[in-house]
């Protein structure tokens with residue numbers, strides 16, 4: 001199914017991002033110099049690629065259909081689980097943004113970067129497993145064929161409208177991977 005294939009592929013890219021972010025945290029712990037520029041690129045990848053592109057697609061297309069058409073346990077899993085975790089991820093990113101905007105190379109600053117970035121990574125890693133193993137298969141099993149077709153075409157339209165952003169952030173991810181992985 002196109003809609004789910006696109007989301008799964010994005011999980012692979014986000015998992016690569018998590019590896020980069022963890023390596024950057026380890027570099028800071030090891031006392032290596034910090035590239036504020038790269039940290040801002042990572043923040044921006046989280047905000048645009050992971051949130052505006054990936055989470056938005058889940059929320060507006062797949063999860064929206066599951067909540068409205070399946071209801072019951074799907075509604076509970078989405079509203080009390082997946083959406084709560086999306087919001088927690090946004091909180092970690094906004095805390096990271098505050099630190100980066102006021103960065104002064106202090107040990108406190110470094111601690112705040114590591115705390116928020118690695119909490120974001122742990123959260124997304126667990127979140128991705130739940131979606132891959134539970135939420136997506138549940139949606140695919142319970143939604144009607146007509147709805148699944150509609151989700152595919154809405155996803156196609158979303159992808160067409162956001163192609164430039166997606167390509168831009170995948171280039172940034174490649175650069176970060178070359179540097180930190």
Ligand SMILES: [Fe+2]
Nearest residue numbers: 055058082131
């Ligand atoms: Fe999600």
Ligand SMILES: [Fe+2]
Nearest residue numbers: 054058128131
């Ligand atoms: Fe996801």
